[in-house]
Amino acid sequence: xxxxxxxxxxxxxxxxxxxxxxxxxxxxxxxxxxxxxxxxxxxxxxxxxxxxxxxxxxxxxxxxxxxxxxxxxxxxxxxxxxxxxxxxxxxxxxxxxxxxxxxxxxxxxxxxxxxxxxxxxxxxxxxxxxxxxxxxxxxxxxxxx
Numbered sequence: 001x002x003x004x005x006x007x008x009x010x011x012x013x014x015x016x017x018x019x020x021x022x023x024x025x026x027x028x029x030x031x032x033x034x035x036x037x038x039x040x041x042x043x044x045x046x047x048x049x050x051x052x053x054x055x056x057x058x059x060x061x062x063x064x065x066x067x068x069x070x071x072x073x074x075x076x077x078x079x080x081x082x083x084x085x086x087x088x089x090x091x092x093x094x095x096x097x098x099x100x101x102x103x104x105x106x107x108x109x110x111x112x113x114x115x116x117x118x119x120x121x122x123x124x125x126x127x128x129x130x131x132x133x134x135x136x137x138x139x140x141x142x143x144x145x
Contacts, residue, residue, distance in 0.1 A: 003072045034093045040076045044129045084131040100132040
């Protein structure tokens with residue numbers, strides 16, 4: 001059900017302009033859009049940071065992943081990127097709603113060389129859902145490269 005909702009939302013956002021989203025509150029009221037942001041943020045954080053869907057290993061055993069789960073992560077990332085870019089033009093919610101606190105902070109501190117920073121930039125969280133990392137930390141990464 002969640003996959004179908006997020007897929008429909010993705011397609012609806014393609015044909016919805018900013019005026020419809022902000023003033024007419026289409027396809028959803030703003031408070032529902034904020035709820036979607038929170039839900040998808042938690043989903044992506046868990047998938048990319050906690051479960052690590054790309055490496056999918058836990059205790060030496062491979063975690064099973066299915067196509068529906070990977071498709072849900074893909075479409076969720078697409079919707080969040082679209083909403084984030086729209087929120088950059090005109091706020092949908094407070095900026096802190098997007099950020100996962102202290103994400104990558106310790107990783108940046110552990111980096112010693114250019115290669116460490118480059119590999120951190122290639123991590124799934126930076127590629128799939130960079131909006132979870134604060135702008136300040138992303139800027140630190142790019143400055144040190």
